[in-house]
Amino acid sequence: MAHHEVKARTAMIVRLIRFLREWSQEELAKQAGVHSSEVYRWETQVYAPSRANLERLAAAARVPLGLLEILAVFVLWLLWLGGARSAAGQAEEEPQERLVRAAQEGVALEMAQPLCGLPRAERWERPPEDAATRSEITVVWLCAESVRAAGSDAARALSLTRAALRVARKAEPEHRLFLEAYVLPFEGNALRVGSDFQRAETAFVRARALRPALFAPGRERLHLSRLLDLEASLRRDQGRFPEALDLLDRALAASRTPAAEGHVLLNRAFTLEQMGDIPGAVTALQQAAQKIDGEREPRQLFGAQFNLVVNLCHLGRFQEAEKLLPSVWMLAAELENRNDLVRVSWLESRVLAGKGDLEKAISTLERVREAFAERKNLYDVGRSTLELARLYLRQGRTDKTKELAARAEPVFRELNVAPRALESVLVFLEAARQEAATLELLDQALQALGQGRRGR
Numbered sequence: 001m002a003h004h005e006v007k008a009r010t011a012m013i014v015r016l017i018r019f020l021r022e023w024s025q026e027e028l029a030k031q032a033g034v035h036s037s038e039v040y041r042w043e044t045q046v047y048a049p050s051r052a053n054l055e056r057l058a059a060a061a062r063v064p065l066g067l068l069e070i071l072a073v074f075v076l077w078l079l080w081l082g083g084a085r086s087a088a089g090q091a092e093e094e095p096q097e098r099l100v101r102a103a104q105e106g107v108a109l110e111m112a113q114p115l116c117g118l119p120r121a122e123r124w125e126r127p128p129e130d131a132a133t134r135s136e137i138t139v140v141w142l143c144a145e146s147v148r149a150a151g152s153d154a155a156r157a158l159s160l161t162r163a164a165l166r167v168a169r170k171a172e173p174e175h176r177l178f179l180e181a182y183v184l185p186f187e188g189n190a191l192r193v194g195s196d197f198q199r200a201e202t203a204f205v206r207a208r209a210l211r212p213a214l215f216a217p218g219r220e221r222l223h224l225s226r227l228l229d230l231e232a233s234l235r236r237d238q239g240r241f242p243e244a245l246d247l248l249d250r251a252l253a254a255s256r257t258p259a260a261e262g263h264v265l266l267n268r269a270f271t272l273e274q275m276g277d278i279p280g281a282v283t284a285l286q287q288a289a290q291k292i293d294g295e296r297e298p299r300q301l302f303g304a305q306f307n308l309v310v311n312l313c314h315l316g317r318f319q320e321a322e323k324l325l326p327s328v329w330m331l332a333a334e335l336e337n338r339n340d341l342v343r344v345s346w347l348e349s350r351v352l353a354g355k356g357d358l359e360k361a362i363s364t365l366e367r368v369r370e371a372f373a374e375r376k377n378l379y380d381v382g383r384s385t386l387e388l389a390r391l392y393l394r395q396g397r398t399d400k401t402k403e404l405a406a407r408a409e410p411v412f413r414e415l416n417v418a419p420r421a422l423e424s425v426l427v428f429l430e431a432a433r434q435e436a437a438t439l440e441l442l443d444q445a446l447q448a449l450g451q452g453r454r455g456r
Contacts, residue, residue, distance in 0.1 A: 007045040012072040013054060014042045017061045025333075032060040037329045037348060044333065046341045047367040135171045139164045139179050143186040151339075154194035161187040181210035185230045192234045195416065204231050225254040229264050236271045244271050259300075262291030266303055273307070278314045285311065302331040302340065309347055318354035325351060342371045346384060353391055362391050382412050386425070386446050389432065393442065398435040405432035417449060424448035 018028050025043065029036040034053065042049045049057070058065040142164035150157040161183055168179035188203030207214075207227070215224070232247035248268045255261045269284035285308045294301040305328045312321040325348060332340040346368045352361035365388050372380040385408045392400040405428075412425050428445040431437040 007048045008076060009069070009072050010048040010054065011043050011045050012076055013065075013068045014039065014049070014057060016068055016071055016075070017057055017063065020063060021061050023061075028057065028060070032057045036326060037344070040329050040333045041341060041345060044336070044338055044341050046338060046345060046371060132172055132175045135167050135175065135179060139167050139182060142167070143183060146186050146190055150190060150193045154190065157190035158187070158194060161190045177210060177213040181207060181214035184210065185227050188234060189230045192237055197234070197238055200234050204234060223254070223256065223260070225251045225256070225260050225264065228254065229267055232267055232271070236267075236274060241271060241275050258291040259293060259297060262288045262297075262300060262304075265291065266300065266307070269304075269307060269311075273311060273314070278311050281311045282308065282315070298331060298335060302328070302335060305331060306344070306347065309351070313347075313350045313354055316354065318351055321351050322355065338371075339375070342368055345371075349387075353394075358391055358395055362388065365391065378411055378415055379417075382408065382415055382425075383446070383449060385411065386428075386442060386449070389428075389437070390439065390442055393437060393439055398432075398437070401432045401437055402435055405429040405437075421448040 014028070017023070018025065021028070021031075023031065025039040026036045029039045032053075033056065038049070038053070041047060042053075055065055058068055142160050146157045146160035146164070149160060164183045165180065165187065168176060168183055171179050184203050184207035188200045188207065191197075191200035191203060211227075214227075228247045228251035232244045232251065235241070235244035235247060245268070248264055248271065251264045252261060252268070255264055265284050265288035269281045269288060272278075272281040272284060285304050289301070289304045289308070292300045292304060305324060309321045309324050309328055312318070312324070325344075328344055328347070332344045345364055349361045349365040349368060352358075352364060365384060369381060369384040369388060372384060385404060389401050389404050392398075392404065409426070409429050412422060412429070415422070425445045425448065428437060428441045431441055
């Protein structure tokens with residue numbers, strides 16, 4: 001049976017146990033004597049539970065595991081037969097995808113309706129008769145989707161902004177400059193997350209040149225705070241930290257709502273973390289958490305909590321970090337994004353390692369590395385590999401470090417990082433093959449890998 005099929009079947013077994021006993025995930029974890037975060041990961045198919053854990057869950061529910069396995073196969077077959085999952089997904093995504101295709105292909109935008117992905121105030125049952133309004137709302141939506149895609153798919157983020165530019169350039173002349181000025185910062189952001197800093201710089205230069213059109217009277221779609229915040233992210237990733245902080249200070253001063261302030265503070269926290277000012281990052285994250293409306297912006301709240309745990313780990317405050325992990329797990333589960341769940345598992349491995357539970361940290365991190373490999377996320381495969389090597393070195397297991405280095409080299413050679421960064425990583429891998437690797441060499445490789453990805 002394929003690995004993804006095993007995960008689907010075991011996830012269904014866990015769900016069936018909860019359904020039969022009417023237990024929450026927390027209650028099942030308590031009854032079976034496992035951590036609640038494990039139940040989250042099993043149900044969301046981050047990885048499959050072991051046979052021993054399945055038996056423990058079944059025993060807690062007092063249901064024979066063999067019966068649960070038969071029921072799981074039957075339920076999955078019914079779902080496949082009815083096409084329930086794919087139909088539900090298509091019902092939500094198809095109108096949005098039609099809009100993207102329409103924009104990319106220059107098709108009349110009214111063909112993409114009804115558009116369910118817009119904010120409620122900007123949805124329409126019938127396309128407005130005013131072509132300028134259709135174009136403007138479509139551009140705003142495409143740019144917002146680009147930002148949402150940027151965290152996990154840089155290519156899609158760029159494709160969305162390119163579609164927005166096509167819409168802008170087909171608009172009436174009196175609206176064309178405004179719409180293009182709106183899109184360019186988002187194009188620059190998409191290029192940034194794809195590590196194309198030169199073209200990102202060009203996009204922001206063009207955006208500044210068109211700024212008078214963007215802020216003409218009556219045109220307030222993109223507030224100055226958002227524009228400055230997007231450019232600050234580019235300066236941060238370029239390593240131009242003083243410029244990034246200056247832009248963020250100006251963005252914070254220009255913010256009109258608590259939500260906008262929270263967004264800027266999150267960016268400031270990440271910038272301070274990259275600069276090595278961890279206490280400053282913690283302060284900014286705590287301030288951001290007070291500004292964010294978790295019900296309206298659950299992803300921002302997740303980002304604030306997640307990064308707070310990251311920075312507490314940097315400070316060695318692992319007990320505090322561990323207390324926050326359950327709420328981070330809960331937020332990730334509510335967002336229903338498997339990438340988030342994998343990253344929380346990664347974070348949990350750091351907390352476990354910080355508390356000295358190296359064996360559990362290693363087993364967790366091995367599963368994280370496997371999940372990244374399944375998704376062909378090579379950069380995170382590489383980074384998690386180096387962190388796994390750190391845990392082996394702390395245990396004095398140079399043989400395992402050697403074995404890991406032999407498997408990892410092809411991954412690093414495929415990465416699009418600066419040559420100097422690759423050289424530093426290869427120096428560590430060679431030392432590991434000679435069973436002469438040190439934590440100092442490893443730290444140098446990790447630092448170079450992070451800087452090499454940002455293009456510094």
